[in-house]
Amino acid sequence: MVHTGYNPALVALSVAIAVIASYTALDLGSRVRDAEPGRRIPWIGAAALAMGGGIWSMHFVGMLAFEMGMPAAYDTGLTLLSLLIAVGATGGAFAWVSRTVAGTRDILVSGPLMGIGIAGMHYTGMAALRVPGNLAYSIPVVAVSVLIAVTAATAALWLTFRRNEVWQKIAAAFVMGFAVAGMHYTGMAAATFTAEEAGAHAAHVSALAPGQQNLALVVGGATFLILFLALLASSIDQQRVQRDLSASEARFRAAVQAVRGVLWTNDAEGRMVGEQPGWSAITGQSREEYQGFGWANAVHPDDSPSSIAAWNETVREKRTFVHEHRVRSRDGTWRHYAIRAVPVLAPDGAIREWVGVHTDITEQREAEAELRESNEEIQRYAYIVSHDLRAPLVNVMGFTSELDATREDIRAALQGHPQAEGIDADLGEALGFISAAVTRMEGLIAAILKLSREGRRSFQPEALDLKALLQRLADAQRHQTEAAGAEVIVASDFPRITADRLAVEQIFGNLLDNAVKYLDPARPGRITVTATAVGARIRIDVADNGRGIAERDHARVFELFRRSGKQDRPGEGIGLAHVKALVRSLGGRIDMTSRLGDGTTFSVTLPRESATATRTGADATPLAAE
Amino acid sequence: MRPVPNVQSVSIVMIEDDEGHARLIERNIRRAGVNNDIIPFRDGTSALAYLMGPDGSGEASAKRPLLILLDLNLPDMTGIDILEKVKANPHTRRSPVVVLTTTDDSREVQRCYDLGANVYITKPVNYEGFANAIRQLGLFFSVMQVPENP
Structure with missing residues (x-):
């Protein structure tokens, strides 16, 4: 047995190295998770170097503090290996625990890995020790030393990766420092040195002994310098993070200013907490009035049940809240607001709070109501005018017929008169023109009336099988199609749509009818009907290779009583105006591309779900004055 | 003509x-x-004055078998107002009312029948249709029984 002892100053130095190295390594390690993907490896490397180097340097200083009364030397290869083990194991532990998907359980992998790294470094370092004597270990104490390393390292990692408060970091550093130093000194306690006959090694190791203290200071100093530089790098990074944070806060404040609305925040359950200057400004509610669920008192009573239902559903589904309701203003008037609120989620997926914006859309709503009113007025006007125009027409037509009947009497009275035949012919011609004009006018009035009625019709949306519907329309025209030597091809794939059946039939019946009517006799007609989904809408294209429409007529074809091209087909210029009115009533739009001589494509875009179901007979204005 | x-x-x-x-x-x-008396009115006010009498009670029409041909589009009121009053008054409500007007709006037609109109006819613009409709109406008048008002 060799008498052994410790130099207390060097022991203190070794413990200080362990704690400070731990602090540095944990600080660097905790940055990995927030780092950009490409910068993770350098952070992990730096943390591993700080930790591994710290463990190694602690071990080395600890060994120098050990006074065993005989010369000692180190095997360079094994010493280097011990450093590599420390760096490698801690690097692996940091890499594992800082993966973005890592959870609390992963600490149970990283902690033991780090503990085993510490122990591995120590015992490899011990194996590198060359002393003139024998080294024996007490197995139970070795086990205790490994246990200390594993437990303390796990605890330290757990502290580090929970929250990043400074006192916790420091506590974690002390625990980790305890893991390193505690393991080392327990490991040393497990070792027993037995001296051999002195002299064998004395010659070349004796040079080491006098400078031991200085060497310890140099190693310690170098370690502290490296750790200091690492912490400096870390704090520069911290400043960058702070800058980003304050930039993002400034951006948030600017966004609040830029948004045309009022910003508020709610807690996870929807309670208003803290100062809500925006909300207070629009409602005039004081903090006592709006806090908790008091804000709901400012919502219009008629809107509040639907608002609460929508809110509860949104909270359940953790999605963006989109709603509209009326809110009582400071002056007691009700104003319409559009609301959008976004949940802010905590890392574990729970809602932390809500950030929402109320945007005043009262003017928009009023403008819409005015537009609707003036639309209704125009329709009422068209309806009344067409009826009032009809009444005199009944007279013109009626008395023309009466005159025609009187012609018989005139003819009889003029019998024998030299100009009798001429007079009768003139009379007949005039009456013919009058009745032709009246018939035409009646047709035009009927068309206006029909259009104005389409605008007032109430639609009954139902789920439609478009493929079957279009095929039926095409079949209904087979006679005309075959007579023209043409074919109608309806695509096999159509999305489902909810719309008014009659309106859709009228739209595509008209378009198909036009396509067949205006084919080019120079080539076999080919009409295709296809559909494309465009988000929540679908576009249905009716394309033909017919005669096409000249560019100057592109807008005109949708106008009432206007027609394009050679006037060699029957028609009154009503169909497309009617189609356009119907498409618009269904909440869709119609576009046309056409080249004279090549063909025409009409594209009808309709919402998949009908948005016009609300237009019912109830809000159509009664027209009693007929 | 017989x-x-x-x-x-x-x-x-x-x-x-x-x-x-x-x-x-x-x-x-x-x-x-049809050779019956035809009493024409060009506005609602004078027609109501005749039907309801100067006191407005409708007693003027008691014991008077009447058949009313009614246009809905009148300058001073709608024919529906007249229809309502006629069908609500005990002295006139048995008189058959024929609505003869230009509109064929289905809601108007329903409303008139709901209020007690007996016949609703749309005036066709085409004269032949118009003349035919009226002549048939005349034939209908010649066979129908009109009750006396109480």
Whole structure:
């Protein structure tokens, strides 16, 4: 047995190295998770170097503090290996625990890995020790030393990766420092040195002994310098993070200013907490009035049940809240607001709070109501005018017929008169023109009336099988199609749509009818009907290779009583105006591309779900004055 | 034309603001062989004054078999107002009311029948149709029984 002892100053130095190295390594390690993907490896490397180097340097200083009364030397290869083990194991532990998907359980992998790294470094370092004597270990104490390393390292990692408060970091550093130093000194306690006959090694190791203290200071100093530089790098990074944070806060404040609305925040359950200057400004509610669920008192009573239902559903589904309701203003008037609120989620997926914006859309709503009113007025006007125009027409037509009947009497009275035949012919011609004009006018009035009625019709949306519907329309025209030597091809794939059946039939019946009517006799007609989904809408294209429409007529074809091209087909210029009115009533739009001589494509875009179901007979204005 | 004895005492109250229409209606009713008195009114106020009497009670029409031809589009009120009053008054409610107007709006038609109109006819613009409709109406008048008002 060799008498052994410790130099207390060097022991203190070794413990200080362990704690400070731990602090540095944990600080660097905790940055990995927030780092950009490409910068993770350098952070992990730096943390591993700080930790591994710290463990190694602690071990080395600890060994120098050990006074065993005989010369000692180190095997360079094994010493280097011990450093590599420390760096490698801690690097692996940091890499594992800082993966973005890592959870609390992963600490149970990283902690033991780090503990085993510490122990591995120590015992490899011990194996590198060359002393003139024998080294024996007490197995139970070795086990205790490994246990200390594993437990303390796990605890330290757990502290580090929970929250990043400074006192916790420091506590974690002390625990980790305890893991390193505690393991080392327990490991040393497990070792027993037995001296051999002195002299064998004395010659070349004796040079080491006098400078031991200085060497310890140099190693310690170098370690502290490296750790200091690492912490400096870390704090520069911290400043960058702070800058980003304050930039993002400034951006948030600017966004609040830029948004045309009022910003508020709610807690996870929807309670208003803290100062809500925006909300207070629009409602005039004081903090006592709006806090908790008091804000709901400012919502219009008629809107509040639907608002609460929508809110509860949104909270359940953790999605963006989109709603509209009326809110009582400071002056007691009700104003319409559009609301959008976004949940802010905590890392574990729970809602932390809500950030929402109320945007005043009262003017928009009023403008819409005015537009609707003036639309209704125009329709009422068209309806009344067409009826009032009809009444005199009944007279013109009626008395023309009466005159025609009187012609018989005139003819009889003029019998024998030299100009009798001429007079009768003139009379007949005039009456013919009058009745032709009246018939035409009646047709035009009927068309206006029909259009104005389409605008007032109430639609009954139902789920439609478009493929079957279009095929039926095409079949209904087979006679005309075959007579023209043409074919109608309806695509096999159509999305489902909810719309008014009659309106859709009228739209595509008209378009198909036009396509067949205006084919080019120079080539076999080919009409295709296809559909494309465009988000929540679908576009249905009716394309033909017919005669096409000249560019100057592109807008005109949708106008009432206007027609394009050679006037060699029957028609009154009503169909497309009617189609356009119907498409618009269904909440869709119609576009046309056409080249004279090549063909025409009409594209009808309709919402998949009908948005016009609300237009019912109830809000159509009664027209009693007929 | 042969007289129709059983409706001889029935008067036809024609409420029609368009003089031309009134004339055409009258001609075609006559052509159907209906010789009953036709009492024309060109606005709602004067027609109501006749039907309800100066006191407005409707007693003026008691014991008076009437058949009312009604246009809905009147300058001072709608025919529906008149229809309502006629069908609500105990002295006039048994009088058959024929609505003869230009609109064929289905809601208007329903409303008139709901209020107690007996017949609703849309005036066709085409004269042949118009003349036909009136003549048939005339034939219908010649066979229908009109009750006396209580």
